[in-house]
Amino acid sequence: MARFFIFIIMQPVTEYKDYREYLLDYYRERKRSSAFTWREFAKLAGFASGAHLKLVCDGKMRLREEGAKKTAQAMNLSAFEQEYFVLMVRYERAKTDLEKKKCFEEMQALCEANRVKILGSELYSYYETWKHSVVRELAVAMPGAKPSEIAKACKPPISAADVSESLYFLVKSGLLTRDIKGNYHQTNQSLSSGRMNVVAVAVHSLLRQMGEFALEALDKLPISERNFSGITMGVSAEGYAKIVEELAQCRKRIVSIVTEDKNVEKVCRLNMQLFPLTENICKGTSVRGPKIN
Structure with missing residues (x-):
């Protein structure tokens, strides 16, 4: 029996x-160029159910x-x-941040071994430790400072x-630039983790570290x-x-304040936390007003 290969661009x-996103894009591309169906796709993959x-x-x-x-x-x-x-599927099935972190690192290692750049790896590494975010701010606020001086701050x-290791990473990743005088500049004043699930795992690690510092x-x-309430x-x-x-709007207003403030005297961290202290209460249960503490 002749075997035909379909080339997908x-x-x-x-x-x-997200492996689901890739599957859907693959299906849509096949569907665009042929009479491809979900049933045929499932059959090719060896699944009994066509759906x-x-x-x-x-x-x-x-x-x-x-x-x-x-x-x-x-x-x-x-x-x-x-x-x-397969690693994407394993990542999605992972139940803990530690398992997800290990899986993403396997994805990184696999790509590096095959000389392929994995999107999001820079931001993943950036959020994995608090040091990069602080050094990124201090390097700009302390022009001409040596690594030892930044370290002491x-x-x-x-x-x-x-x-030194953090500065090298930040420049290599394009999160900082260095001019001919040796001074550092931020390519963007603010960074967002976006919607990337792999970056979110690293953000969780950063939030834990910052929570401990708090x-x-x-x-x-x-x-x-300090200001705690x-x-x-x-x-x-x-x-x-x-x-x-x-809270999202408040965070945006604070970012605007920081963006306009050019006279940096220290680097601070603002944590915003909102989480439940109880299970859901049945409808009809009376609830008291807010308690300030």
């Missing part, structure tokens, strides 16, 4: 972090690792691309070697150098959504 699989991959793309089912291997083969991916696709203090500041810094409150789902939006 689309973005490389390494430019994806299996459609349900996967709709988020109603998940691929298992064995199914991911068969699906990657059905899409005629190279050996390296098949391994990357950090709280907690870090080594000059850590600063506890230390509560114990070690005088009130004049909180509200314990009962809210509805609608009220919760409104508060989240208000």
Whole structure:
């Protein structure tokens, strides 16, 4: 029996972090150029149900690792691309940040071994440690400063070697530039983690670190150098959504203040936290007003 190969022109699989998104793009491209169906796609991948991959793309089912291997083969991916696709599936199935972190690092190593750039790796590394964000601010605020001087300005203090390593990474990643006088400049004043799930894992790590620093500041810094407050409150789902939006707008206003402030005297961290302290309460239960603490 003759075997026919269909060549698909689309973005490389390494430019994806969500395997469902890649599957859907692959299907749409095949559909655009032929009478391709979900049933045919599922059959090529060896699934008994003709709707299996459609349900996967709709988020109603998940691929298992064995199914991911068969699906990657059905899409005629190279050996390296098949391994990357399986890692995307493994990443999505990971239950903890630690498992996701390990999986993404495997994706990075695989791409580096095959001399392929993985999108989002710079921001992942940036958010993985608090040092990069602080050094990025201090390098600009302290023109001409040596790594040892920047290191001493950090709280907690870090080594000059850590600063040098961070500066190298920031310049290499395009998050800082260096002029002919040796002074550093930010390519963008503010950074966003965007919607990339892999970056979110690193952001979780950064938030934990900053949360620990906040506890230390509560114990070690005088009130004049810190501002801590909180509200314990009962809210509805609608009220919760409104508060989240208000926090987002507040954060944007603060970014505008910082952007206009050119006289940097110190680097600060602002944490915004909103989380439940109880399970959902049955409808009809009375809820008291907010408590300031």
